[in-house]
Each structure stands twice: as C-alpha cells, then as structure tokens.
Amino acid sequence: MARIRTLRPEAWRDPRLTRLPLGAHRLSLYIASMADDDGRFVADARALRLDCYAHHPDGEETTTAMVVGWLALLRQTGLFRFYDVDGVALGEVEYRSKTSPFYQFIQRRTDSRLPASPPEAAQLGFPG
DSSP states (O other): OOOOOOOOTHHHHOHHHHTSOHHHHHHHHHHHHHSOTTSEEEOOHHHHHHHHHTTSTTGGGOOHHHHHHHHHHHHHTTSEEEEEETTEEEEEEOOSOTTSTTOOOOSSOOOOSSOOOOGGGGGGSSOO
C-alpha cells in the first residue's frame, strides 16, 4: 500500500530526470510517491496513464503508447527496474540508495504485497 512520501528537492533537479520529457518526469514522480515501502509498483501502462494523467486538463492527450515509451526512458535512468511475474508487469523504484533522488527513510516498514524482482532483472535497471 502506498504511504505518504516526501520528495526530496533532488527529485526535481536530478539530471537523470530533468533530461526526460516532461510527461516522463511527471510519471517518475508519481511512481515514486505511490510505490510501496520496497519501491515496488504495478507497471501497467494503461493504469498508470489513468492514475497519473486522467485528472489533468491535458490528460486526454496522453496515450498509453506515450506512457509505454516513458517507462522505457525511466528504465534508462537506472532509477527504475521493470520485470514480469506471471504475466503481471511490475517495477521497482530505487528508494534505498542515498544517492537516489527518491531516497526514503522508512520508519514503520510494511512488507510488500508484490513479488520481488528476479535476480536477472538487476541487469535491466538499477544495480544491486
């Protein structure tokens, strides 16, 4: 379950994120604020489009294909990892590294309901 998250100022200024198109940067901030305490989230592009953009006045212009492309860009930043478990698209955002713009200090940790990424997914996103 998502918890209240505090975004560090670095999330707005980190060059890995500011080089992204505005829609991708917004998506990264949305995911970081909604992921569980392990940084895991459901990476379904249609659901992310509805959750992140549908309530914005320009949200109707955002397509699922655009979100799919932005997810690919997020993977390239090294801050996100994506994987599939039993046909469900999942992802992890890097919360644990203090060099991450999304670093979170979790005081009352809740175990994730989503499965961890398989070891081979480490090559597809952030290291470790």
